[in-house]
Amino acid sequence: MSMDFEKPLVELEEKMAELVKLNENEDVKFDTEIAELEKKMKSISKKTYSKLTPWQTVQVARHSQRPLIRDYITGMCSEFIELHGDRCFGDDQGIIGGFAKIDDVRVMLIGHQKGKTVEENIKSNFGMANPEGYRKALRLMKLAEKYRIPVLSLIDTPGAYPGLEAEARGQAEAIARNLMEMATLETPIVVVITGEGGSGGAIGIGVGDVVLMLSNSVYSVISPEGCASILWRDGSKAPVAADALKLTAESLLELGVIDEIIKEPSGGAHRSYSEALPAVKETILRHLEKLSKVSGRKLTERRFDKYAKIGRF
Amino acid sequence: MGWFNRSRSKPAAQGKTKSEDMWVVCPSCEAHVFKEEWHKGLKVCPKCNFHDRLTCHERVKLILDTGTWHELGGSVSTTDPLEFVDGKGRYADKAEAAKEKTGLNESVLTGRGKISGRRIVMAVMDFRFLGGSLGSGTGEKILRAATYALKHKLPYIVVSASGGARMHEGIVSLMQMAKTCAGIARLHKARIPYISILTHPTTGGVSASYAMVGDINISEPGALIGFAGRRVIEETIKQKLPDDFQTAEYLLDHGFIDSIVNRSEMKDYLMNVLRYWRAR
């Protein structure tokens, strides 16, 4: 999948792939051409990505090749012991979690799971969790508190699943309880918005001492499409709604909703996992280190103050 | 999390003739009821027992002892953190119009008062104010009232009526879910009663935050309570939903509310429950 605004860049990338292939097989070498093309690609990617509109950013945040929770686990963690089930109903795959080791730091990792293939997405419901996903996350957070390890929560969801069974099993209650419990959890919580921060489904595992955001991720109370169809009565006005909703990392930092932006490589995190992931890992470890020195009680007091002051009064 | 997505929440009678002025059409069963009877009956349909929306002032009058209400947080009003403009104009203007229409400064009224002589703190949402949506002013008032209840060790009662988050305040609205729940969490830790009354309608971000985490969750007959909108769910699962879906009765059946209480018995119910606090 490629996005319209990326077309010139993607075309160059395709050309490049061709040249590299030719270079392997033919006697004629294209080294100079390749070097030149590389330079051109860099400048175009920089130009395109330095001034994305909010709507373009939404598309990058949803990009099918964007790093997902399984990529972060592979790329950042030397160990992951997945834990399953909410002990009430089942095991949701829209939110996964377990013990994880990042360098020498042991954490409880939770997060939304999207997939890259159709099969993966069906299994994880496109990252739209059911109540049992939120309840599993809570169970694991409580376990983290008990074991005195920090919680790392990775956010990437279009929203909580809007289904009949989800309502019957208390989607609202599951999210509400998490918000309340996360406010008083006596262990550090670091939240990273890695892709799509979709409304209640995102904040349901998104209350933390530190909230970080990748530079091309978004976080919003409603999808631009949904907002456009309600307030503009026209779904095609999504780009305008994306603008109005102030859902980019930069806007959220200004609004005091997030604490730090993790810069993605030029061309977006989907272009270079090897550049994107270490930056995410380094930032997480830096904050975990700082938070490890604060007592549980002090953390909850600070967390309360952090959320109490959102809004301008 | 939109507001205004249920046909039932719209007033049923639009065209007004002289004779229609005397009648109220029940939004649920469409029975014609004399206006006088409708109001005397606390806006409860005598035919189907549907409990129609009350204004926040009507609710205060219904629950609290006469003359005991003192408003708190009256200085908090709407803000426009996003400087939001949509297809129909500026949110700031829309908020001003809502203030003018209702005489309220936000979608919730907060204060203290007494129920049968017992001191309590109460927050009452008003659906007339931008669909009872959860603005940053709403969150601020609900949190401040919770903090007042905590400080004075008084039971906290919140009456919800809301379509959910307020889109015009974007992410700042979403954060009010976390903010209000942080306040409720402190009450729980301090063992101070928190009773949630979910009235028609309580949906979206309000149902998924403070409204659903009472020590006791109660509702009124026929109230609409749910997270996602009916239409969104139907479009997602491509299936028609049962008629009683997301009603108070449905939630009682599924274990999410403790009791459905008739409006006329609400005050007594609250009084009886509060008597169990520190009864030992």
Ligand SMILES: [Zn+2]
């Ligand atoms: Zn009726």
